[in-house]
Amino acid sequence: MASTGQTNPFEDPSSKDAQVQEQGEIARGTSEPQEPVPHTATTLAVGRNASLTLGTESLVVQDEELQQSGRVNCCGVSFAGKNKTTRSIPFYNILWAERSENGDITIQYAHAVSKTVVRPAIISYTLDKPESSEVEAWIESLLDRAYGTSQRRKRIKMLVNPFGGQGGAVKMYHKHIAPIFAAAKCTLDMEKTQHNGHGTEIAQALDIDAFDVVACCSGDGIPHEVWNGLGKRADAARALAKLAVTQLPGGSGNALSLNLNGTVSPSLAALAVVKGLRTPLDLISVTQGDRRILSFLSQAVGIIAEADLGTEHLRWMGSTRFTYGVIKRILRQDVYPADIAIKVEHDNKTAIREVYRTEASKSPPRHNEREIPPADLGLPPLRYGSVQDPLPDSWTLVPHDHLGNFYAGNLAYMSADANFFPASLPSDGCLDLVRMRGNLKRGAAIKALLAVAEHKFFDIEDVDYKKVTAYRIIPRNQKDGYIDIDGERIPFEPFQAEVHQGLGTVLSKSGHLFEAEGV
Ligand SMILES: Nc1ncnc2c1ncn2[C@@H]1O[C@H](COP(=O)(O)OP(=O)(O)OP(=O)(O)O)[C@@H](O)[C@H]1O
Structure with missing residues (x-):
């Protein structure tokens, strides 16, 4: 068995965290506390000295490696000892798992580098018995626990407002958001908004069958524009039901992310979107003069x-x-x-x-799939x-x-x-x-x-x-x-x-509540 610790392509290689991840975090035995493994857990022996177990809430990784316990003694002899490390990675943080072409098993997860930042990290093992039919079923079981009823590999139309908030949304997108989406194998199509109202134009012309999510790295202004663009379409009812509109906090007002992702941290919000459950959201028609605006x-x-x-x-x-x-x-x-x-x-x-x-x-x-209206229905009367x-x-x-x-x-x-x-x-x-x-x-x-x-x-x-x-x-x-x-x-x-009850669609953590203290 070898813990290969592949290079993470999304990390800034100059960062200290990236170096730790590139060397394979599992062997370092850091962070999250160990969780008791229930009897029903499924364990995959990836090698003679390592195992991956599906616990109740997390993936439990056990790894044994030779470690230098003392450099040199008085006779000039080095001592080596065995060190067993165990750590748990919450299923919520698991982004993807697969067998690579050479038969290795690779698991990508969101590693908490602080209370407000997660970054993609990789565990990679060369299997002792790569031909084992157990492996595919185990991976599927892991992904099942990691995603539940949330859609895997979401197809995301990403809108970034370069002028949102203090103007740092583009940089933030590349540093904190795109890496999480990529590690979760989401499909990404990113576009920067060019002017006021551009979000509306993009949503109005969007191929709604090509995407599952419109994610706005912006303040609340771009989601407002997107819902209004979808509302202007001849197939408005279908577009609003089909496309989940979400926010990655990149503006000065980030209420949508606070309520649905429970955070204004861009990387935690990206993780919430990856794991988000499709949830109907009421939208409101506001009429003034002869105008009709959708408000969320x-x-x-x-x-x-x-x-x-x-x-x-x-x-x-x-x-x-x-x-x-x-x-x-x-x-x-x-x-x-x-x-x-x-x-x-x-x-x-x-x-x-x-x-x-x-x-x-x-x-x-x-189940968090909703009925999709026919293509000839516009906004409700x-x-x-x-x-x-x-x-x-x-x-x-x-x-x-x-x-x-x-x-x-x-x-x-x-x-x-x-x-x-x-x-x-x-x-x-x-x-x-x-x-x-x-x-x-x-x-x-x-x-x-x-x-x-x-x-x-x-x-x-x-x-x-x-x-x-x-x-x-x-x-x-x-x-x-x-x-x-x-x-x-x-x-x-x-x-x-x-x-209009449940006219729009969002991604939420719970599937039916906001991330807020209720009454
Ligand atoms: N390239 C652009 N140039 C100028 N304005 C833009 C551009 N892209 C988007 N906008 C506009 O910026 C406005 C504010 O966007 P957003 O909500 O993302 O940021 P914000 O920082 O929260 O904004 P505000 O503080 O003004 O509420 C929206 O009305 C949007 O149309």
């Missing part, structure tokens, strides 16, 4: 919208500009009068908590018409003279530490709507704001929280202002929104 993240009017979009001149402050913007308006007790009509699905927090907990207690779906139509009969416009915040969310986290919508679910057919008065006592308003980071926002009495399927909002008595749809500004005019 949020719609905001009032303090939050203004603090997000009205503080561009304070970009030098980084993420603090948003907090500064909110506090300034809370202290001024700004109000944003509007008439609002809402189609409510769940109107109290007890019922909402119940809905959330029922879904959270379910086991992850066993609007059940409540558009903002230009008369108000539906059962709706009532209610004046909100002292509105401070109107904030509708389709995902839980709006940014790191801002789980504004903890009860939201990927495809419950509802938006979570938060309304707060602008004339609250300053102390109470600031307490509510601080509660967001402490996961206590939902229970604050001044926070009105409902699950809704549609609404119309008509701003009043203001010359101009901010309306924020997925972080983008639209004209300060009345708009209407309605939810």
